[in-house]
Amino acid sequence: MKKGKLIVFSAPSGAGKTTLVRYALEQLENIKFSISCTTRDKREGEAHGEDYYFLTPEEFKAKIANDEFVEHEEVYRDNFYGTLKSEVDRITSEGNSVIFDIDVIGALNIKKLYGDQCLTVFVNPPSLEILKERLISRNTESEDKLKQRLDKAGIEMEKAKDFDIILLNDDLETAKAKTLEIITDFIK
Ligand SMILES: Nc1ncnc2c1ncn2[C@@H]1O[C@H](COP(=O)(O)OP(=O)(O)OP(=O)(O)O)[C@@H](O)[C@H]1O
Numbered sequence: 001m002k003k004g005k006l007i008v009f010s011a012p013s014g015a016g017k018t019t020l021v022r023y024a025l026e027q028l029e030n031i032k033f034s035i036s037c038t039t040r041d042k043r044e045g046e047a048h049g050e051d052y053y054f055l056t057p058e059e060f061k062a063k064i065a066n067d068e069f070v071e072h073e074e075v076y077r078d079n080f081y082g083t084l085k086s087e088v089d090r091i092t093s094e095g096n097s098v099i100f101d102i103d104v105i106g107a108l109n110i111k112k113l114y115g116d117q118c119l120t121v122f123v124n125p126p127s128l129e130i131l132k133e134r135l136i137s138r139n140t141e142s143e144d145k146l147k148q149r150l151d152k153a154g155i156e157m158e159k160a161k162d163f164d165i166i167l168l169n170d171d172l173e174t175a176k177a178k179t180l181e182i183i184t185d186f187i188k
């Protein structure tokens, strides 16, 4: 059976990676989403086992102790996120490729582990101002959380050069088309 590949979408919060990853999952067969674990609160419309595995900090720590993560990070203060080994194994063992929506440090750690089997895509917002507008209009973050996310964005943007591909997400339809092109080209 052909070995599944790993496609990692990453970006500062609000750049649009979830939007593009969800679109790719709707459009393409043979790619499946790596459901991460998180300790953050569930947003309206999110479901356990679909968007994330929502865990308590104690449950998350137990998984660290059991060595269940490929990578994990305290992405924002008191909010832990991690990729489970079992997700990657489950999807690749079925012959499918895995698509990830994870932060910049996590993405680069996965690349280090999987090398050429993995493609890293940095979703670039047109500007920090537009990133801020997108995050505000998504209306999911408290003022404090919004500030944490925006404060981190500049440093994250500096890491774009370490990714295999930089994908500009300005016009959404153009970015969606480019997303499909990048993925199909890599997994063919
Ligand atoms: N090209 C675009 N033009 C305008 N709005 C966009 C575009 N792409 C995404 N958005 C909107 O911007 C907001 C942020 O997008 P999304 O949630 O996909 O970002 P994200 O990078 O996954 O953020 P996070 O890391 O916080 O999960 C959403 O409301 C989404 O609908």
Ligand SMILES: Nc1nc2c(ncn2[C@@H]2O[C@H](COP(=O)(O)O)[C@@H](O)[C@H]2O)c(=O)[nH]1
Pocket (backbone or CB within 6 Å): 010, 011, 012, 013, 036, 037, 040, 071, 072, 073, 075, 081, 082, 083, 101, 102, 103, 104, 105, 106, 107
């Ligand atoms: N290092 C990891 N980062 C992850 C993982 N799952 C998601 N994320 C990233 O966290 C931020 C915030 O996500 P949000 O859903 O709270 O907006 C974002 O950059 C995600 O991509 C993971 O398993 N590991």
